[in-house]
Amino acid sequence: MQANLNRYSxxxxxxxxxxxxxxKLRDSKVVLAGCGxxxxxxxxxxxxxxxxxxxxxxxxxxxxxxLQRQILFDxxxxxxxxxxxxxxxEKLKKINSQVKLEAVVADVNFTNxxxxxxxxxxxxxxxxxxxxxxxxxDACVKADIPWIYGSCVGSYGLTMNIIPGKTPCFRCxxxxxxxxxxxxxxxxxxxxxxxxxxxxxxxxxEAIKYLTGKFEALNKDLITIDIWEGSFEKFNIAxxxxxxxxxxxxxxxxxFLEAKQGSSITSLCGRNAVQITQKSIGRVDFQELAERLKxxxxxxFNKYLLKFSIDxxxxxxxxxxxxxxxxxxxxxxARGLYAKYIGT
Amino acid sequence: xxxxxxxxxxLRKLTGNQAVVETxxxxxxxxxxxLDKKYPGIKExxxxxxxxxxxxxxxxxxxxxRFKDGIKTKITKGSEVSIVPAIAGG
Ligand SMILES: [Zn+2]
Numbered sequence: 001m002q003a004n005l006n007r008y009s010x011x012x013x014x015x016x017x018x019x020x021x022x023x024k025l026r027d028s029k030v031v032l033a034g035c036g037x038x039x040x041x042x043x044x045x046x047x048x049x050x051x052x053x054x055x056x057x058x059x060x061x062x063x064x065x066x067l068q069r070q071i072l073f074d075x076x077x078x079x080x081x082x083x084x085x086x087x088x089x090e091k092l093k094k095i096n097s098q099v100k101l102e103a104v105v106a107d108v109n110f111t112n113x114x115x116x117x118x119x120x121x122x123x124x125x126x127x128x129x130x131x132x133x134x135x136x137x138d139a140c141v142k143a144d145i146p147w148i149y150g151s152c153v154g155s156y157g158l159t160m161n162i163i164p165g166k167t168p169c170f171r172c173x174x175x176x177x178x179x180x181x182x183x184x185x186x187x188x189x190x191x192x193x194x195x196x197x198x199x200x201x202x203x204x205x206e207a208i209k210y211l212t213g214k215f216e217a218l219n220k221d222l223i224t225i226d227i228w229e230g231s232f233e234k235f236n237i238a239x240x241x242x243x244x245x246x247x248x249x250x251x252x253x254x255x256f257l258e259a260k261q262g263s264s265i266t267s268l269c270g271r272n273a274v275q276i277t278q279k280s281i282g283r284v285d286f287q288e289l290a291e292r293l294k295x296x297x298x299x300x301f302n303k304y305l306l307k308f309s310i311d312x313x314x315x316x317x318x319x320x321x322x323x324x325x326x327x328x329x330x331x332x333x334a335r336g337l338y339a340k341y342i343g344t
Numbered sequence: 345x346x347x348x349x350x351x352x353x354x355l356r357k358l359t360g361n362q363a364v365v366e367t368x369x370x371x372x373x374x375x376x377x378x379l380d381k382k383y384p385g386i387k388e389x390x391x392x393x394x395x396x397x398x399x400x401x402x403x404x405x406x407x408x409x410r411f412k413d414g415i416k417t418k419i420t421k422g423s424e425v426s427i428v429p430a431i432a433g434g
């Protein structure tokens with residue numbers, strides 16, 4: 001065995017992987033979209049398993065209520081106010097220095113999603129909203145990159161593999177997003193960490209199978225799990241691809257990629273918060289802005305993030321001028337605060 | 345004739361937390377209407393007036409109703425009806 005593979009000896013002993021499979025893992029580049037509950041577990045597993053390269057993209061920073069389930073973060077990260085992608089990469093480097101890691105602190109939207117997935121052998125889903133999954137689905141189907149969908153809420157979770165050209169895509173199963181208020185969110189239903197771990201574990205297992213070329217072992221069904229009830233079900237969805245005239249994978253109309261207006265304001269799951277993305281402001285000078293804001297409220301900043309508290313609201317501003325406004329779900333209130341204190 | 349339908353956790357708010365609901369309906373649309381009588385509002389959640397909403401999948405005995413008879417799909421005694429809503433948390 002090659003010396004640098006010694007650390008994987010127990011995984012190599014597993015006959016389905018072996019030394020050959022381990023080398024295939026080492027030669028793989030994976031993109032992880034979203035580094036929250038599912039994302040941290042997946043990143044931890046894939047980096048320990050020895051994939052070659054992992055790019056992590058996430059728009060958020062670490063908060064205290066994340067620690068219940070987001071395994072790569074700790075109280076120190078909360079105190080330091082650092083972005084999740086950065087905190088995750090710091091931790092992962094200590095776990096496995098052989099893996100090439102890249103952190104991208106950004107929101108995935110129609111302007112950057114194709115660049116985000118470019119060059120990936122596989123994309124794994126750790127995101128938390130429908131819009132981004134439709135975007136990732138469009139981008140992956142268009143570029144012929146497989147991706148693994150996973151999601152959970154409460155004690156319940158779903159997962160399926162999307163192999164373009166071979167299996168149904170995400171839109172074959174869920175043609176539209178639910179109407180606002182029609183799907184449970186972390187706000188209404190919460191989430192417990194065992195369902196996060198089990199969905200992320202399945203996503204990891206599928207990733208390892210795919211990356212080691214064990215295509216016949218891949219899950220072809222839609223899996224649903226309720227960890228509180230102990231139920232595990234698989235639904236055969238193979239027909240979807242043949243019988244449904246999917247706008248994405250059949251007609252190849254990439255409606256989410258092409259939604260030129262995109263959405264620059266979104267409600268954040270579980271947070272009583274709204275995110276505002278600005279398209280063309282450029283990078284923010286925190287020093288200068290902090291000077292201006294300290295007359296109106298409490299302001300702190302570091303390399304990545306500026307936090308400003310005013311009345312019952314808290315504005316977290318990122319270098320790319322994207323802001324998360326906490327204390328409201330009202331888009332107009334959020335827009336008003338942004339305009340008033342950040343500008344534009 | 346009674347059939348039991350399992351309500352997935354994300355939809356249970358609509359059934360007063362009932363995990364299993366009994367029905368005597370013989371087709372899927374009757375089943376949905378019957379559910380709505382017991383739990384007003386649930387029909388609106390899973391049915392758009394013409395068909396099952398596009399972010400919900402319904403399987404009868406493991407088969408996708410979209411490729412059977414849609415909302416007219418027959419329900420018989422012992423049928424297993426599964427409702428799988430899209431969820432987005434993560
Ligand atoms: Zn499709």
